[in-house]
Amino acid sequence: MVEQNFTKVKEFILLGFTADLQLQRVLFLIFLIIYVFCLLGNITMIFLICADSRLHTPMYFFIGNLSFLYLWYSSLFAPKILMICITDDKSISFAGCLAQFFFAAGLDLSECYLLAAMAYDCYVAITNALLYSQAMPLRLCASLVAASYFGGFLNSTIMISKTFTLSFCDNNVIDDFFCDLPLLVKLACDVKENYQAVVCFIMASNVFTPTILILASYLFIIAAILNICSIQGHLKVFSTCGSHLTAVTLYYGSILFIYSRSSSSYALEWDKVVSVFYTVVTSVLNPLLYSLRNKDVKDALKKMLDRAKVS
Known part of the structure; x- marks a missing residue:
C-alpha cells in the first residue's frame, strides 16, 4: 500500500505566553522595543562594515553575515509574536507553519556552521596574524559563508x-509562539521510528x-595563548575571540536547555522564556557584543555620527 498523509489540520493555534490582556499589552511593548533595537543594531552593524574601509577584513565580513542572519532570524518570529500579543488572532496556517519551521531550522543550522567558520577565523587571526589577510582571502570567507547556508x-x-509527511488529526493547539519541532511531533497522530531516527541524526x-x-x-x-608571555598579548587574544566565545556560549546554552528536555516537560513557561531568548533577544545582543568590546567598530x-552632525 502507498503511504499517504491524512493531515486534517488546516491551521495551528499558537497560545503564546498568557491569556491576560493587560500582560499581553505589556509584552507587546517589550517585544516591540526589543525588535526595533534588533533592527537598528544589526542594520547599523552591517552598514558600518560596508562603509568603513578599516572594517573590510575577514573577521568583520563574518560579523556582518552573522548580523544579517540575526536580522532575518528575528524577523521570522517577532512580527508573529507581536500579533499574538495585540490581537485575538492566534492562528497560523499549515503552510505558514511549514514555512516558519523551514526557515527557522535552516537559519539555526546555518548559524552553527557560521559560528564554526568564525572560530576558525579567530584561530587564523591569532596564530597567523602577520599573514592574516592572505590566509583568509575574501573568496575563502565567502565560500565558508555560502557553505554554512x-x-x-x-x-x-x-x-x-520528513516532518510534514506526518499526520495531524484533531489537536492543533501549540503551547508556544512558533512552530517548533518537538511540539509538532507531539501533535502528530503517528510518529514512526524511521522518522525519529532521521531527524535525530540530522540534528545531532x-x-x-x-x-x-x-x-x-x-x-x-589556547595552545597559542600558552606560548604568549606578555599580558598585552593575552589581552589582545581575548579581545579577538572574546565576543565570539560569548556568542557561542549564549547560542549553545539556549539550544541545549530547550532540546535536552523531555517532550513531557517541553511546554513549560521557562521553555518559552528561553525560546524567546534565543529567537529574539540574542539578535539584539549580537551587535552589542561586537561593538562595545571592539575599538574599531566604536x-x-x-566617525559616522560625526559625519551626521556635520551634515
Missing part, C-alpha cells in the same frame, strides 16, 4: 520533507560537527 538549508529541507550531526570544529579551533587558540560608529 547551503548545509543549513539542505538539512532543513530534509527535515521539513549538524550540531556535533560544528561543535567539534569550534572546540578544535579553541584548543589551538571608532567607525563615532
Whole structure:
C-alpha cells in the first residue's frame, strides 16, 4: 500500500505566553522595543562594515553575515509574536507553519556552521596574524559563508520533507509562539521510528560537527595563548575571540536547555522564556557584543555620527 498523509489540520493555534490582556499589552511593548533595537543594531552593524574601509577584513565580513542572519532570524518570529500579543488572532496556517519551521531550522543550522567558520577565523587571526589577510582571502570567507547556508538549508529541507509527511488529526493547539519541532511531533497522530531516527541524526550531526570544529579551533587558540608571555598579548587574544566565545556560549546554552528536555516537560513557561531568548533577544545582543568590546567598530560608529552632525 502507498503511504499517504491524512493531515486534517488546516491551521495551528499558537497560545503564546498568557491569556491576560493587560500582560499581553505589556509584552507587546517589550517585544516591540526589543525588535526595533534588533533592527537598528544589526542594520547599523552591517552598514558600518560596508562603509568603513578599516572594517573590510575577514573577521568583520563574518560579523556582518552573522548580523544579517540575526536580522532575518528575528524577523521570522517577532512580527508573529507581536500579533499574538495585540490581537485575538492566534492562528497560523499549515503552510505558514511549514514555512516558519523551514526557515527557522535552516537559519539555526546555518548559524552553527557560521559560528564554526568564525572560530576558525579567530584561530587564523591569532596564530597567523602577520599573514592574516592572505590566509583568509575574501573568496575563502565567502565560500565558508555560502557553505554554512547551503548545509543549513539542505538539512532543513530534509527535515521539513520528513516532518510534514506526518499526520495531524484533531489537536492543533501549540503551547508556544512558533512552530517548533518537538511540539509538532507531539501533535502528530503517528510518529514512526524511521522518522525519529532521521531527524535525530540530522540534528545531532549538524550540531556535533560544528561543535567539534569550534572546540578544535579553541584548543589551538589556547595552545597559542600558552606560548604568549606578555599580558598585552593575552589581552589582545581575548579581545579577538572574546565576543565570539560569548556568542557561542549564549547560542549553545539556549539550544541545549530547550532540546535536552523531555517532550513531557517541553511546554513549560521557562521553555518559552528561553525560546524567546534565543529567537529574539540574542539578535539584539549580537551587535552589542561586537561593538562595545571592539575599538574599531566604536571608532567607525563615532566617525559616522560625526559625519551626521556635520551634515
